[in-house]
Amino acid sequence: MENADVFLGLHDFLERMRQPSASDFVKSIKSFIVSFSNNAPDPERDSAAVQNFFAQMEVDFRVHPLWAGCSEEELDSAGEGLEKYVMTKLFTRVFASLPDDVKLDNILHEKMALVQQFIRPENLDINPPFQNETSWLLAQKELQKINMYKAPRDKLVCILNCCKVINNLLLNASVASNENPPGADEFLPVLIYVTLKANPPQLHSNLLYIQRYRRQSRLVAEAAYFFTNMLSVESFISNIDAKALSMDETEFEKNMEFARALLSGLSTDVDSQPNQGGQPLNANKEPTAPLKSSEVPSLSDLEDKGAALLVNDKQSSQVFRQYPYLFAHVGDLTVNDVEDLLNNYKQLVFKYVCLSKGLGVSAPSLPLKSSQTQDHQHAETAKQQDHTRAVEPNDEPSKDTDRKDDGSNTESLFEVESLESKLSQDEAAAVQDSKHEESSQSQLS
Amino acid sequence: MGCSSSLPDRSSGRLVGPNGENGGASDAKNLRVKLVLLGDSGVGKSCIVLRFVRGQFDPTSKVTVGASFLSQTIALQDSTTVKFEIWDTAGQERYAALAPLYYRGAAVAVIVYDITSPDTFNKAQYWVKELQKHGTPDIVLALVGNKADLHEKREVSVQDGMDYAEKNGMFFIETSAKTADNINQLFEEIAKRLPRPAPPSSSQNP
Numbered sequence: 001m002e003n004a005d006v007f008l009g010l011h012d013f014l015e016r017m018r019q020p021s022a023s024d025f026v027k028s029i030k031s032f033i034v035s036f037s038n039n040a041p042d043p044e045r046d047s048a049a050v051q052n053f054f055a056q057m058e059v060d061f062r063v064h065p066l067w068a069g070c071s072e073e074e075l076d077s078a079g080e081g082l083e084k085y086v087m088t089k090l091f092t093r094v095f096a097s098l099p100d101d102v103k104l105d106n107i108l109h110e111k112m113a114l115v116q117q118f119i120r121p122e123n124l125d126i127n128p129p130f131q132n133e134t135s136w137l138l139a140q141k142e143l144q145k146i147n148m149y150k151a152p153r154d155k156l157v158c159i160l161n162c163c164k165v166i167n168n169l170l171l172n173a174s175v176a177s178n179e180n181p182p183g184a185d186e187f188l189p190v191l192i193y194v195t196l197k198a199n200p201p202q203l204h205s206n207l208l209y210i211q212r213y214r215r216q217s218r219l220v221a222e223a224a225y226f227f228t229n230m231l232s233v234e235s236f237i238s239n240i241d242a243k244a245l246s247m248d249e250t251e252f253e254k255n256m257e258f259a260r261a262l263l264s265g266l267s268t269d270v271d272s273q274p275n276q277g278g279q280p281l282n283a284n285k286e287p288t289a290p291l292k293s294s295e296v297p298s299l300s301d302l303e304d305k306g307a308a309l310l311v312n313d314k315q316s317s318q319v320f321r322q323y324p325y326l327f328a329h330v331g332d333l334t335v336n337d338v339e340d341l342l343n344n345y346k347q348l349v350f351k352y353v354c355l356s357k358g359l360g361v362s363a364p365s366l367p368l369k370s371s372q373t374q375d376h377q378h379a380e381t382a383k384q385q386d387h388t389r390a391v392e393p394n395d396e397p398s399k400d401t402d403r404k405d406d407g408s409n410t411e412s413l414f415e416v417e418s419l420e421s422k423l424s425q426d427e428a429a430a431v432q433d434s435k436h437e438e439s440s441q442s443q444l445s
Numbered sequence: 446m447g448c449s450s451s452l453p454d455r456s457s458g459r460l461v462g463p464n465g466e467n468g469g470a471s472d473a474k475n476l477r478v479k480l481v482l483l484g485d486s487g488v489g490k491s492c493i494v495l496r497f498v499r500g501q502f503d504p505t506s507k508v509t510v511g512a513s514f515l516s517q518t519i520a521l522q523d524s525t526t527v528k529f530e531i532w533d534t535a536g537q538e539r540y541a542a543l544a545p546l547y548y549r550g551a552a553v554a555v556i557v558y559d560i561t562s563p564d565t566f567n568k569a570q571y572w573v574k575e576l577q578k579h580g581t582p583d584i585v586l587a588l589v590g591n592k593a594d595l596h597e598k599r600e601v602s603v604q605d606g607m608d609y610a611e612k613n614g615m616f617f618i619e620t621s622a623k624t625a626d627n628i629n630q631l632f633e634e635i636a637k638r639l640p641r642p643a644p645p646s647s648s649q650n651p
Contacts, residue, residue, distance in 0.1 A: 124539075125486070125537045125539065167513070180489075180491070180492055181491060181492070181495055181512050182491070182512060182513070183490055183491025183492075183494070183512045183513050183533045184482075184490070184491070184513040184533035184534050184535045184536075185486040185487070185490070185491070185533075185535050185536050185537065187513045187533075187535070188513075188534075188535035188540060188543075189535065189537070189540075221514075221516065221530055222514050222516075225513070225514040225530075225532055226514070228532075228546050228547060229513075231546055232540075232543040232546045232547070235542075235543060235546065236540070236543060239542070243539075244539055245539075246539070
């Protein structure tokens with residue numbers, strides 16, 4: 001999915017809205033957005049209202065002199081521009097606006113946090129030739145970007161990019177191992193596994209939001225298929241039990257129990273979820289506010305800080321429980337451990353290099369002794385999280401990147417004011433947004 | 446291999462193709478049809494589709510990565526075209542409960558089994574029953590015995606397949622994705638059986 005043309009679509013759309021002849025459009029967009037603040041959230045009604053509004057506007061665009069002589073594609077990008085503009089404005093009002101949805105997000109998030117501790121590819125029928133946990137990290141990262149965007153299309157693109165990465169990896173694996181070309185039998189299990197490991201923020205709310213506010217006529221064909229896969233992933237994960245993973249009841253319970261102990265020992269705030277809704281849920285999030293987001297600490301600063309915290313942490317022995325080989329001697333190891341060790345090593349290197357890159361330093365050679373405390377840190381999490389979270393097991397890279405959106409620009413962006421006066425500002429924000437997309441997602445093409 | 450390409454679709458950054466197919470609108474002359482594939486894992490669902498799409502390679506068709514979703518347009522003698530949007534499903538038992546998400550709104554369901562495995566034939570019958578109960582009304586059902594090239598390992602007779610299909614008012618055919626036998630016939634026959642003019646437009650929504 002390339003995003004450049006959609007950025008152009010928004011740009012072009014905003015340009016046209018500046019024309020004097022667009023004043024009627026500007027007026028109706030403005031009053032449509034304002035009308036939302038008068039009513040309590042009602043997803044069914046809101047979704048229908050938005051879809052109808054988009055449909056009507058697209059009809060009006062088609063016959064308006066502003067688009068005279070334009071191609072279908074230009075009209076289509078005008079529709080995209082409208083969708084992105086309106087939904088960015090309405091985002092705080094309609095995203096995760098019901099307590100029930102927030103609750104489901106939290107339940108799902110916790111379930112994934114637990115199951116990701118012990119799930120193995122075999123539990124989902126992923127055959128060995130297709131297993132590639134290290135490369136799956138790339139797919140996880142796409143999914144974890146979902147809260148960096150507010151427009152439904154941009155969120156959808158995160159899902160589609162994740163699916164593309166998986167498809168590419170499966171295809172390569174099938175060529176390398178002479179297997180049949182991969183179909184859904186191979187694809188869905190990997191998507192489930194990747195989602196569990198990524199534990200993307202507010203998954204339930206994000207899916208509902210895309211379903212309700214992505215223009216329905218554009219959620220078709222391939223996009224509809226992969227989106228449906230994501231819905232089915234959510235459904236599968238919500239219902240995960242011993243049987244779904246081919247485990248026996250006691251083994252499953254034991255695993256869940258152990259995962260719970262592990263998480264509660266490591267994190268003081270398992271319950272508080274990353275939240276994009278701009279709700280005050282974040283308010284109590286950072287009691288100690290250890291690092292200001294404006295300053296990026298150096299790699300060694302982080303290491304020192306983490307080490308100091310570990311020394312003071314009474315539960316530090318538990319932290320290391322998840323690294324079974326940390327205190328092993330050569331004589332303890334068997335040949336069978338090699339595969340595990342190699343996998344661990346690959347993940348470790350991957351995360352470490354990401355961390356270094358994220359901090360803008362060239363990756364130093366891996367310091368073996370201290371790496372165990374570092375491998376779960378990530379530039380973004382380090383910036384924003386308290387230190388307890390930073391050593392959380394399997395703290396997947398940008399679990400909390402969503403908070404980017406809650407930054408200073410949010411306030412100004414969402415004030416419902418005169419559309420005209422806000423155009424340039426929104427445009428600037430959109431440019432940033434698109435640039436980000438371009439640079440971070442172009443690797444996929 | 447070589448039946449699908451890892452090249453991305455560079456011609457269009459949009460989520461759907463050009464030429465006004467956005468609305469999911471199909472008219473009497475140009476049908477757009479959602480087709481869902483069901484069947485046990487390993488029966489060759491994706492191979493059938495790849496064979497179908499590769500066999501009639503159309504350089505203008507969208508290049509898609511992976512075989513879990515593919516689309517292919519065929520032209521019929523009466524100068525109508527049918528664009529199949531083919532949704533593959535995971536066939537493993539643990540994913541069976543998710544199938545309704547996929548077959549919702551489908552105009553066609555192709556249920557595949559492996560003629561060398563009676564278990565997969567039983568599973569196919571399970572899907573037929575499920576679709577009769579919960580599928581789109583007037584959905585076109587096709588029963589496909591795949592791997593027909595493996596005569597010497599056959600364990601489900603042609604007659605059994607035919608009888609079951611007839612009893613349930615379905616179209617039946619045996620195919621070999623390996624030799625391409627009957628692959629095009631399968632989709633052409635389905636196209637002929639589609640209700641005209643257009644399938645319900647709801648088939649375009651997830």
